Amino acid sequence: MDLLPDIEVVFESKSADSIRVQAAEILSRLAEAARGILSEFENAVLREPSRVPVPGGTIHPLTRYVMNYISLISDYKQTLIELIMSKPSTGSRYSGDPSTPDMEFDELEGKTPLALHLIWIIVILQFNLEGKSKHYKDASLAHLFIMNNVHYIVQKIKGSPELREMIGDDYLRKLTGKFRQAATSYQRATWVSVLYCLRDEGLHVRGSFSSGVSKSALRERFKTFNAMFEEVHRTQATWLIPDSQLREELRISISEKLIPAYRSFLGRFRSHIESGKHPENYIKYSVEDLESAVLDFFEGYPVSQHLRRRSQ
Numbered sequence: 001m002d003l004l005p006d007i008e009v010v011f012e013s014k015s016a017d018s019i020r021v022q023a024a025e026i027l028s029r030l031a032e033a034a035r036g037i038l039s040e041f042e043n044a045v046l047r048e049p050s051r052v053p054v055p056g057g058t059i060h061p062l063t064r065y066v067m068n069y070i071s072l073i074s075d076y077k078q079t080l081i082e083l084i085m086s087k088p089s090t091g092s093r094y095s096g097d098p099s100t101p102d103m104e105f106d107e108l109e110g111k112t113p114l115a116l117h118l119i120w121i122i123v124i125l126q127f128n129l130e131g132k133s134k135h136y137k138d139a140s141l142a143h144l145f146i147m148n149n150v151h152y153i154v155q156k157i158k159g160s161p162e163l164r165e166m167i168g169d170d171y172l173r174k175l176t177g178k179f180r181q182a183a184t185s186y187q188r189a190t191w192v193s194v195l196y197c198l199r200d201e202g203l204h205v206r207g208s209f210s211s212g213v214s215k216s217a218l219r220e221r222f223k224t225f226n227a228m229f230e231e232v233h234r235t236q237a238t239w240l241i242p243d244s245q246l247r248e249e250l251r252i253s254i255s256e257k258l259i260p261a262y263r264s265f266l267g268r269f270r271s272h273i274e275s276g277k278h279p280e281n282y283i284k285y286s287v288e289d290l291e292s293a294v295l296d297f298f299e300g301y302p303v304s305q306h307l308r309r310r311s312q
Helices: 004-010 014-047 061-075 077-083 090-094 113-133 139-158 161-167 169-196 215-236 244-274 287-294
Strands: none
Touching: 004 014, 014 061, 014 077, 014 113, 061 077, 061 113, 061 139, 061 161, 077 113, 113 139, 113 161, 113 169, 139 161, 139 169, 139 244, 161 169, 169 215, 169 244, 215 244, 215 287, 244 287
């Protein structure tokens, strides 16, 4: 591009016409080649077929590969903006097919065609990851997998000033909302049923000779809670959140729901269990035991079958 004016001067004679024409064609052929590579890559990301779930719901190799690729593309932003002059052809290729992603260009006005290609690659990547999440048998783990991977995408964009400028803060906010939504969905899928054990309903009985609380129902409730929490603890300690800050945030969020609910339940009903036989079979864990157990979550390695118990 820089040399074209010089080429015009050096080869100005009529006999050198073909050289001038060929030199000018090099640019358009280069642009065509760059567009072809992007299009091929978009298709490869869309069709990447791996079906084996990554253990523990961690970051998929495809996510790392694609984000490294587009980070490298953004390093050549200035050159590629001159070469990539057309938007990605999302409509004609995929329209009407429910098994393919979609992108609204209206909300991305003012972006360069190159930036639209990069956003389109991220859209395709997420679409592929959604498909991969369905191979997990556990819905909670599927949500954790999406959370991990979209969080990784966000961090890679934030870590590259060039990429962040092209993607834009609006789309970044949309991605951030997506991984937070996945975190919320994970918590709902895992903890609603566990916390349901710590409700008052179904424990009270009416009768002139009763204390107002059914001890058998209460014992059953404690046993159910213990079993459910132990299973979640055993399973989810082997799941992995590689980002330490995200891991800590999710543990805190779990503790904020679980610990007050358990403390309150224990406070209301402990005396009914302790006045009966073998209370240790039902009140197996102190509040501190649960606080300690939450620290095992998402480390990616197995823990012992039983929670660590403090001396009662």
